[in-house]
Structures are given as structure tokens and as C-alpha cells.
Amino acid sequence: MPLKIALFASGSGSNAENIVKFFSESEKIIFPVIISNKKDAFVHERAKNLQIPSFSFSREDFISGYPLLDFLKKHEIDAIVLAGFLLKVPEVLVNAFPNRIINIHPALLPKYGGKGMYGHHVHEAVVASGDTESGITIHYVNAHYDEGSIIFQAKCPVSPSDTADMIADKVHALEYEYFPKVIQDIWG
Ligand code: GAR
Numbered sequence: 001m002p003l004k005i006a007l008f009a010s011g012s013g014s015n016a017e018n019i020v021k022f023f024s025e026s027e028k029i030i031f032p033v034i035i036s037n038k039k040d041a042f043v044h045e046r047a048k049n050l051q052i053p054s055f056s057f058s059r060e061d062f063i064s065g066y067p068l069l070d071f072l073k074k075h076e077i078d079a080i081v082l083a084g085f086l087l088k089v090p091e092v093l094v095n096a097f098p099n100r101i102i103n104i105h106p107a108l109l110p111k112y113g114g115k116g117m118y119g120h121h122v123h124e125a126v127v128a129s130g131d132t133e134s135g136i137t138i139h140y141v142n143a144h145y146d147e148g149s150i151i152f153q154a155k156c157p158v159s160p161s162d163t164a165d166m167i168a169d170k171v172h173a174l175e176y177e178y179f180p181k182v183i184q185d186i187w188g
Pocket of ligand 1: 009010011012013014015016083084085086104105106117118119122171172175
């Protein structure tokens with residue numbers, strides 16, 4: 001039986017698409033559903049093209065966690081990958097999937113993590129700091145934002161003339177290269 005992974009994404013979903021494509025021939029890992037907290041997120045468009053059913057849940061559902069837990073059980077989901085997911089994962093889910101939820105963060109945690117630190121906010125903070133490097137962190141998810149144990153990090157250089165957009169491009173390139181491989185290493 002292949003491992004069934006639910007992908008969670010809040011926005012564009014380019015990581016979700018990249019992961020699905022990487023495993024398109026896999027017999028060990030499949031992605032039966034994509035879940036978002038936004039009805040109009042572009043990830044739904046990508047899901048349609050990938051022929052994967054996608055679903056939206058309200059903020060209230062994410063705060064409670066129980067509607068999601070029921071849904072994931074119904075679909076016999078074994079693990080969850082947060083690929084650009086911007087809400088906190090409810091404790092109900094964290095407890096139901098111990099060491100079975102991973103997240104990608106677009107910086108080198110523990111720097112630039114925590115509430116409000118997502119997407120562009122992260123890259124803008126890196127520019128403002130004058131740091132000479134940034135990167136990605138893939139980690140297990142616990143009940144606190146960006147604090148679960150780290151599985152993998154990769155770095156990219158940041159130069160003084162880099163804008164937040166330029167750093168976002170470098171970080172996305174690292175995400176596309178490493179995120180699927182790390183999923184494979186853990187569960188493949
Ligand atoms: C990615 O860079 C991901 O690391 C980040 O959102 C972006 C989503 O891009 N996630 C976070 O900031 C989580 N705190 P995508 O929708 O194109 O995959």
C-alpha cells in the first residue's frame with residue numbers, strides 16, 4: 001500500500017505541484033488530496049491540472065481541527081506535507097499525526113520564524129537584516145510555529161543588492177530541488 005500524503009498549501013502552490021510531479025511515477029507515495037485555507041488560491045488551479053481533488057476549509061475549521069481530522073481519516077491519509085501553508089496547524093492534527101507532518105520554511109530557522117513570518121515577510125526581514133545568506137528549513141511540525149525538530153537545511157548567498165523578490169527566487173530554487181528529495185528520504 002502506498003503512503004497517502006495530504007498536501008496543504010495557502011497560495012500559489014508551486015511547491016505542491018513540484019512535489020506531485022516528482023512522485024508521479026512513485027509506487028510508494030501518492031497525493032490523494034490537496035487542502036487549502038483559501039477558496040481562491042491558485043493551488044486549486046494547479047490541482048485541477050494535476051487531476052488531484054482539492055478542498056478548502058475555513059479558518060474556523062483550521063482553528064478547531066476536528067473537521068480536518070475527520071476529512072483526513074475519511075481519506076485514509078497517513079501524513080501531511082505543508083507546502084506553503086500559512087496557518088498554524090491545529091493541535092488536534094499535530095497529536096493525530098506524530099512526526100507525520102512536515103513543513104518547509106523559506107529561511108534558516110531559528111532565524112526569521114514564528115507568527116507572521118511567512119512568504120515575503122521573511123525575505124523582507126532578511127533584506128532589512130543585512131544577512132549574507134538565507135535558505136530553506138524542512139522540519140517536523142509541533143504545536144508551535146516553526147519550532148519542530150529540523151530535518152534539513154540548505155543555504156543560498158544573499159548580496160547587499162538583492163531584493164526580497166530576488167531572495168524569494170533563490171529560495172524557491174532550493175525548495176524545488178530539495179523538498180521532494182527530503183520527502184523521499186523520510187517516507188519513500
Ligand atoms: C514557499 O517559499 C514556502 O517556503 C513558504 O511559502 C512559499 C509558498 O510558495 N512557506 C512559508 O512561508 C511557511 N511559513 P508556493 O505556494 O509557490 O509553493
